[in-house]
Amino acid sequence: MSGRDRDAGRPIGHGAGPDPNHRSHPEPEIEQVPDLPPLDQAHQPAWLTPHEQLALEAHAAAFVLGALAPHEEAAFERHLHDCAYCRHLVGELSQATEHLPDLVTPVETSPQLKERLMAAVRQEPEGSREQGGHSIFHAIELPPPADRHHRLHHRRGPLFHRLPLPWRSTPPWASAALAAAAIVLAIIAMATGQQARQEALRASAYERALELAVAGRIIPLSASGTTAPQGQVALIVPRDSATGAQLVIIKLSDPPPGRTYEAWLIVNETPNAAATFQGTGGVMTLPLRGDPSRAQAIAVTIEPQGGSPTPTSQPILMARL
Amino acid sequence: MGGDASFGAAAGGVTGGRGSRAALSDEALLDAVRSRDAAALEQLYDRHSQLAMGLAMRLLRNRQLAEDVVQEAFLAVWRQAGTYRPDRGTVRNWILSIVHHRAIGCLRRRELVSPPASLDDPQLGRVLPDERQLDVPDLAFQRAEQERVRQALLALPEEQRQALTLAYYEGLTCHDIATRLSIPVGTVKGRMRLALQKLRRLLASPAVVDPTSGKSKEIGS
Numbered sequence: 001m002s003g004r005d006r007d008a009g010r011p012i013g014h015g016a017g018p019d020p021n022h023r024s025h026p027e028p029e030i031e032q033v034p035d036l037p038p039l040d041q042a043h044q045p046a047w048l049t050p051h052e053q054l055a056l057e058a059h060a061a062a063f064v065l066g067a068l069a070p071h072e073e074a075a076f077e078r079h080l081h082d083c084a085y086c087r088h089l090v091g092e093l094s095q096a097t098e099h100l101p102d103l104v105t106p107v108e109t110s111p112q113l114k115e116r117l118m119a120a121v122r123q124e125p126e127g128s129r130e131q132g133g134h135s136i137f138h139a140i141e142l143p144p145p146a147d148r149h150h151r152l153h154h155r156r157g158p159l160f161h162r163l164p165l166p167w168r169s170t171p172p173w174a175s176a177a178l179a180a181a182a183i184v185l186a187i188i189a190m191a192t193g194q195q196a197r198q199e200a201l202r203a204s205a206y207e208r209a210l211e212l213a214v215a216g217r218i219i220p221l222s223a224s225g226t227t228a229p230q231g232q233v234a235l236i237v238p239r240d241s242a243t244g245a246q247l248v249i250i251k252l253s254d255p256p257p258g259r260t261y262e263a264w265l266i267v268n269e270t271p272n273a274a275a276t277f278q279g280t281g282g283v284m285t286l287p288l289r290g291d292p293s294r295a296q297a298i299a300v301t302i303e304p305q306g307g308s309p310t311p312t313s314q315p316i317l318m319a320r321l
Numbered sequence: 322m323g324g325d326a327s328f329g330a331a332a333g334g335v336t337g338g339r340g341s342r343a344a345l346s347d348e349a350l351l352d353a354v355r356s357r358d359a360a361a362l363e364q365l366y367d368r369h370s371q372l373a374m375g376l377a378m379r380l381l382r383n384r385q386l387a388e389d390v391v392q393e394a395f396l397a398v399w400r401q402a403g404t405y406r407p408d409r410g411t412v413r414n415w416i417l418s419i420v421h422h423r424a425i426g427c428l429r430r431r432e433l434v435s436p437p438a439s440l441d442d443p444q445l446g447r448v449l450p451d452e453r454q455l456d457v458p459d460l461a462f463q464r465a466e467q468e469r470v471r472q473a474l475l476a477l478p479e480e481q482r483q484a485l486t487l488a489y490y491e492g493l494t495c496h497d498i499a500t501r502l503s504i505p506v507g508t509v510k511g512r513m514r515l516a517l518q519k520l521r522r523l524l525a526s527p528a529v530v531d532p533t534s535g536k537s538k539e540i541g542s
Contacts, residue, residue: 058510061517066425067488067495067509091409093514096521098414099470100489101421104379106371113388114366120392121359121399 060089064097082219218248221300224318229253229261231279233300233317237292245288247275254279255302262303263288264311265295274298276307295321347412354402362399369413370395373420380424380492381431390427394420421489428492473523481516484509 062068063076080086219235231252237245247263255261260278264271265288272295274288292298299315345353347368353361370391377387397419405415474482487493487501495513499506 054511054514055507058507058514061514062488062495062510064517065485065488065513066422066492067498067513069494069496070426070429092521093517094410094414094418096517096524097418097421097489098410099466099473099524101372101376101417102467102470103474104372104375104490107374107378107387109370109374109388109391113392114363114370117366117392117395118359118363120396121362124396124399 056086057089057093060086061093064090064093219298219319219321221298221317221319224299224315228316229255229279233263235288235292235298235319235321236285245290245292246285247277247288249277249280249284249286251281251283252279258305259302260305260307261300262307262311264299264301264315265290265292266297266299267295269296271299271311273307273309276303292321297321348407351398351402351405351412354399359399362395365398365412365416366395369416373417376417376420377424379490380421380428386427386431387424390423391420394423397423425492429494470524473520476523477516477519481512481519484512485516485520488513 059068059072059076063073066073068076076086080090219237221233221235229252232248232250233252234248234250235245236248252261255278260276262273263275263277265274266272267290272290274290275286277284277286297318297320299311300317301311301313301315303312345364347365350361350365354365373391373394374387377390378384381387381390394416398416405412409415410418474486477485483502484498487498488495493501495506495509498509502509
């Protein structure tokens with residue numbers, strides 16, 4: 001963001017930002033665009049300024065044309081997984097490129113190419129297929145197997161050697177999931193000291209949390225109100241619909257005596273009880289009741305022991321979905 | 322690997338050999354691919370591999386690399402047919418987007434740089450080499466559609482068209498283009514944004530009209 005004025009400390013983001021269909025369009029003929037808002041902060045619920053919209057639209061245009069540098073492209077692809085606003089932008093701009101191949105002269109392929117392709121198809125193991133209904137760009141993101149292994153190999157730290165990652169059938173969301181796993185690491189790094197972190201690394205609960213992060217999208221809950229507990233809580237939404245969403249609770253201070261934490265999925269402004277839990281000195285995962293894909297937000301309140309059918313206090317943690 | 326039975330179930334009861342598949346839309350074929358019908362993938366390959374190869378060749382200027390990219394792209398279609406979203410564009414566009422993206426990736430890895438694009442480039446907009454295999458109406462559609470796209474590109478301001486063509490047809494990054502044109506990267510991105518927005522509006526009009534049926538027709542579907 002060098003050389004760019006911006007409101008100090010204001011979270012930049014658009015994960016829950018303006019409706020793309022009703023956003024205020026910036027001046028359409030502005031050619032020189034400002035720097036891009038930081039994508040790593042883009043999931044905070046905040047509205048974009050017109051200048052930020054302009055920068056984001058221009059960045060999305062470069063992405064659609066394949067004109068971003070590899071590291072920029074990888075960062076934007078990860079961002080697209082979690083940002084409906086940018087997926088909408090990319091979808092809109094992609095319509096313009098639909099007919100560009102028509103100006104290319106078709107070239108006959110060799111008969112051997114078709115034979116190689118069909119032979120490869122017939123040798124594909126069942127598990128190598130992606131069945132999810134993800135973004136069209138997921139299919140685009142998958143690099144060739146050799147290159148994928150190369151890239152992941154160099155991104156793995158020692159921790160990742162312990163993960164049962166299916167290299168030969170790594171699904172296309174794996175790079176984003178690995179980034180999510182890195183967020184778990186960062187959260188744990190923040191929540192614990194170096195020594196405690198080493199202990200956490202050995203804990204099976206941590207292994208479980210990391211596996212979940214690799215297999216899903218992680219959404220950290222932020223403090224909401226003035227009485228935030230110590231520690232971290234995150235929602236992990238799996239890519240695989242066969243497994244449900246989980247909460248990951250990291251070094252969370254206990255609620256007041258006789259009370260419990262209760263998580264709520266907010267669906268159409270109605271809180272639905274999703275889980276109750278206590279604090280933990282380590283890492284804990286627990287399944288969530290309900291479907292986060294239908295919810296607009298997740299919140300945590302402090303409730304009487306055993307939980308409540310409806311919230312009786314204000315949220316202390318929250319994340320928009 | 323899925324035969325006609327699974328294909329029939331996936332494609333709404335349409336069964337049979339290549340003849341019946343040839344009459345199916347790309348979307349129906351992709352449905353069948355989801356059900357692991359290899360013959361449906363083969364049909365999609367037959368329909369789109371030449372344009373896919375042309376696009377890959379345009380970017381890579383190397384037949385072997387281009388064939389590798391096309392093979393990888395169609396394997397991705399086989400593996401990830403379930404990720405296709407019809408609300409985001411046609412099957413043809415999805416396949417060609419995969420090809421384009423992979424060719425760009427290959428270009429970046431190999432650091433192959435090709436000469437700058439121009440609409441006067443004989444490789445762009447040239448009459449199809451295999452036109453003798455096409456029916457006259459099909460050829461007319463393709464030529465008319467090519468002309469429509471060509472005119473839309475020519476309607477863009479020169480600097481916006483330049484940014485778009487250098488990126489899409491030559492695989493240059495924003496930074497490459499900025500260096501080549503001696504302008505800021507932000508300006509390159511801004512021109513790309515304007516170019517795509519205008520092109521989208523210009524091409525939003527209905528596709529070429531079939532003179533025999535009077536209905537619009539999607540080329541390649």
